[in-house]
Amino acid sequence: MAAELLRESYDIQGRNFDKAGEISSEIKALLSGLGLDAASIRRSVIVAFEAEMNVVMYAQRGTLTVILSDEAIDLEIRDVGPGIPDIELAMQAGYSTASDEMREMGFGFGMGLPNMKKNSDVFRIETEVGRGTSVLATIRLNAHG
Amino acid sequence: MTLDEIRELLRCQVLVGHDRLGVEVTEVVASDGMSEILAFARSKELMITGLTNIQSIRTADIAGVLAVLYCRGKVPDKRVLDFAREKGIPVLATAMGMFEICGLLYAKGLHGVS
Numbered sequence: 001m002a003a004e005l006l007r008e009s010y011d012i013q014g015r016n017f018d019k020a021g022e023i024s025s026e027i028k029a030l031l032s033g034l035g036l037d038a039a040s041i042r043r044s045v046i047v048a049f050e051a052e053m054n055v056v057m058y059a060q061r062g063t064l065t066v067i068l069s070d071e072a073i074d075l076e077i078r079d080v081g082p083g084i085p086d087i088e089l090a091m092q093a094g095y096s097t098a099s100d101e102m103r104e105m106g107f108g109f110g111m112g113l114p115n116m117k118k119n120s121d122v123f124r125i126e127t128e129v130g131r132g133t134s135v136l137a138t139i140r141l142n143a144h145g
Numbered sequence: 146m147t148l149d150e151i152r153e154l155l156r157c158q159v160l161v162g163h164d165r166l167g168v169e170v171t172e173v174v175a176s177d178g179m180s181e182i183l184a185f186a187r188s189k190e191l192m193i194t195g196l197t198n199i200q201s202i203r204t205a206d207i208a209g210v211l212a213v214l215y216c217r218g219k220v221p222d223k224r225v226l227d228f229a230r231e232k233g234i235p236v237l238a239t240a241m242g243m244f245e246i247c248g249l250l251y252a253k254g255l256h257g258v259s
Contacts, residue, residue, distance in 0.1 A: 111180030
């Protein structure tokens with residue numbers, strides 16, 4: 001078991017488009033300050049940003065937790081929201097249930113979940129309709145050169 | 146091509162980063178969808194978009210692109226430009242549409258990422 005070096009949790013407010021993405025910027029600054037490899041930081045922040053945008057767009061609220069060990073960056077995103085009725089469909093690139101407002105923000109083109117999976121070494125999503133969704137993503141340090 | 150050559154070719158306004166126009170660009174990522182930029186950019190590209198809100202700069206920062214070029218005559222507000230300045234990302238704007246921009250840059254030997 002890898003030793004946990006750092007754990008930070010952030011609250012995400014649903015529908016707050018104005019602040020959307022600020023947490024991911026904070027996480028980027030946090031990870032960059034630790035001198036981790038740039039590729040792992042980039043992948044982690046892309047996952048965090050897509051997850052944060054999903055919570056803002058679809059859920060009432062959520063939390064994003066970053067856990068750093070000497071082997072990996074783990075991201076846990078748990079929201080209180082509508083859940084996803086068909087995960088297989090939601091994981092398909094291009095599938096989206098976004099509103100015009102979301103698309104005007106530059107999001108909701110059906111790339112969010114596929115992007116998160118692509119940038120993770122381990123990606124797990126659990127959802128319950130009417131309750132919420134949890135995403136657990138692991139990005140191994142130095143695994144991508 | 147340098148950013149300055151791109152500025153001249155596309156008749157751009159420089160909104161942020163006048164001192165960074167010597168930066169060399171070889172690859173381009175162009176989309177109004179921020180997730181597409183995040184999916185395809187490998188870092189160090191020129192990002193072309195018609196989306197001028199704060200998320201465009203946030204995406205540019207997270208994707209690690211070299212500079213942002215706004216098309217179709219769109220200019221972001223001051224808050225967005227201040228954010229770009231804070232992140233050290235040069236910002237240009239042109240009246241040209243994305244299709245023309247991409248065509249002209251492609252003809253000059255720049256490549257897209259996919």
